[in-house]
Amino acid sequence: MHKEISRKELLKILPHDDILQQCMHCGLCLATCPTYDITKLERSSPRGRIFMIKSVARGEMELSESFSEEMNFCLDCQACETACPAGVKYGRMVEAARVVADEAGFGSKMEIALKRFALRRIVASRKALKLFSWFLKIYQKSGLQKIIQKTGILKLISKNLFEIETLSPVISEKFSDTQIKEIEMPEGEVKYKTAFHFGCLMNTMFADINLDTIDVLKKCGCKIITPKDQVCCGSLMGHNGDMKFALELARKNIDAFDKHDYDFLISNSAGCGAFMKDYAHLLEDDPEYAEKAKKFSSKIKDITEFLSEEKPDLNLASLNENIKVTYHDACHLVHAQKIANQPRNIIKSLPGVEYIELEEASWCCGSAGIYNVVRYNDALIQLERKMKNISNTGAEIVLTGNPGCMGQIKHGVKKFNVNVEVIHPITLMKRMLQLKQAD
Ligand code: SF4
Numbered sequence: 001m002h003k004e005i006s007r008k009e010l011l012k013i014l015p016h017d018d019i020l021q022q023c024m025h026c027g028l029c030l031a032t033c034p035t036y037d038i039t040k041l042e043r044s045s046p047r048g049r050i051f052m053i054k055s056v057a058r059g060e061m062e063l064s065e066s067f068s069e070e071m072n073f074c075l076d077c078q079a080c081e082t083a084c085p086a087g088v089k090y091g092r093m094v095e096a097a098r099v100v101a102d103e104a105g106f107g108s109k110m111e112i113a114l115k116r117f118a119l120r121r122i123v124a125s126r127k128a129l130k131l132f133s134w135f136l137k138i139y140q141k142s143g144l145q146k147i148i149q150k151t152g153i154l155k156l157i158s159k160n161l162f163e164i165e166t167l168s169p170v171i172s173e174k175f176s177d178t179q180i181k182e183i184e185m186p187e188g189e190v191k192y193k194t195a196f197h198f199g200c201l202m203n204t205m206f207a208d209i210n211l212d213t214i215d216v217l218k219k220c221g222c223k224i225i226t227p228k229d230q231v232c233c234g235s236l237m238g239h240n241g242d243m244k245f246a247l248e249l250a251r252k253n254i255d256a257f258d259k260h261d262y263d264f265l266i267s268n269s270a271g272c273g274a275f276m277k278d279y280a281h282l283l284e285d286d287p288e289y290a291e292k293a294k295k296f297s298s299k300i301k302d303i304t305e306f307l308s309e310e311k312p313d314l315n316l317a318s319l320n321e322n323i324k325v326t327y328h329d330a331c332h333l334v335h336a337q338k339i340a341n342q343p344r345n346i347i348k349s350l351p352g353v354e355y356i357e358l359e360e361a362s363w364c365c366g367s368a369g370i371y372n373v374v375r376y377n378d379a380l381i382q383l384e385r386k387m388k389n390i391s392n393t394g395a396e397i398v399l400t401g402n403p404g405c406m407g408q409i410k411h412g413v414k415k416f417n418v419n420v421e422v423i424h425p426i427t428l429m430k431r432m433l434q435l436k437q438a439d
């Protein structure tokens with residue numbers, strides 16, 4: 001990830017010359033790269049993109065449409081960062097390169113304008129997102145969606161539009177921000193002072209996961225502060241060339257949480273958690289916010305990270321004998337936050353769960369923010385591979401900790417006819433909690 005950036009500033013985030021030399025002879029990351037796997041072309045690999053970025057930054061190569069295309073073909077999954085022995089921060093480089101390419105006018109102007117409008121005016125505005133979600137709910141519930149899908153009428157406009165429509169997630173019955181109190185207290189003594197970020201899409205499209213998170217945290221003995229003036233984390237904007245706006249949101253979140261006393265800020269969305277952990281880096285040159293951002297970021301915990309580290313005794317009930325469960329690593333959890341063992345440890349400790357490790361669990365599912373919407377066909381290649389691996393496990397439930405991955409894999413369930421339920425780990429825990437309470 002990068003700060004507000006100009007082309008010249010690309011130079012500042014280039015790896016040192018020694019590392020670039022090492023990079024030329026290395027290539028260890030190539031086998032982990034989903035786009036290189038498709039094309040087998042160096043320019044679609046992390047190393048190839050690093051060299052293009054270096055050449056553009058140093059003025060050895062002109063900015064071009066093909067440069068913009070390669071930067072946007074990348075999923076920004078950051079699997080290459082996990083593989084890199086030299087610690088190259090590839091994600092920051094590619095995101096900065098996208099900004100430079102967009103600013104130079106490359107890529108589809110219509111797509112850039114639409115992306116910017118949707119992310120700034122709808123996703124980042126709670127009111128507008130709720131309004132949009134209401135319309136989507138009416139469309140889904142009135143039967144209109146079924147008619148549109150059955151008749152295939154959208155195919156007359158574009159085959160992709162027809163496919164993308166089927167990606168739209170089911171809107172929650174009630175939004176979570178209206179159901180979660182600003183301060184939630186546990187039944188017994190307060191063991192942890194926590195805060196909660198309810199997100200933008202999580203709030204309207206995955207509200208139940210937010211409510212499940214609050215219930216599980218309360219059972220752990222958490223006092224939970226959920227400031228109503230919090231905003232979207234800004235990750236979708238930051239990853240899609242609009243870092244300036246993303247940083248405005250970051251400052252608003254820091255102000256909203258700064259007024260409260262808490263030790264852990266819990267996130268249940270891998271993308272939001274990763275981006276909020278990065279506020280410290282993104283705002284390090286801001287004289288007013290640098291220190292505040294450092295403090296804010298240091299308190300962020302993914303819910304699975306919190307539960308795995310604190311090990312609260314939840315005393316959960318078994319759903320039934322040996323339910324088969326597998327786990328898909330969200331890129332922004334495993335690669336961006338380096339959280340891999342924590343969710344597995346929790347899942348394996350759940351009563352009655354038979355855990356089956358997923359082949360290529362950390363290979364991107366193709367969701368990648370809004371990649372599956374703007375590059376549907378490229379994303380579908382990754383999704384098909386993911387669904388084959390999921391199917392091979394024979395699992396009844398696939399768990400994953402990011403709303404984008406959940407939406408994408410649910411799409412894969414329908415598209416490739418795989419018989420598996422896709423839920424967040426916290427939802428499985430909440431089900432077990434309910435059973436215990438019903439005992
Ligand atoms: S971020 Fe993912 S898609 Fe992009 S270069 Fe790295 S491994 Fe390849």
Ligand code: SF4
Nearest residue numbers: 023026027028029084
């Ligand atoms: S693993 Fe790291 S050093 Fe090696 S080619 Fe990839 S980015 Fe370069």
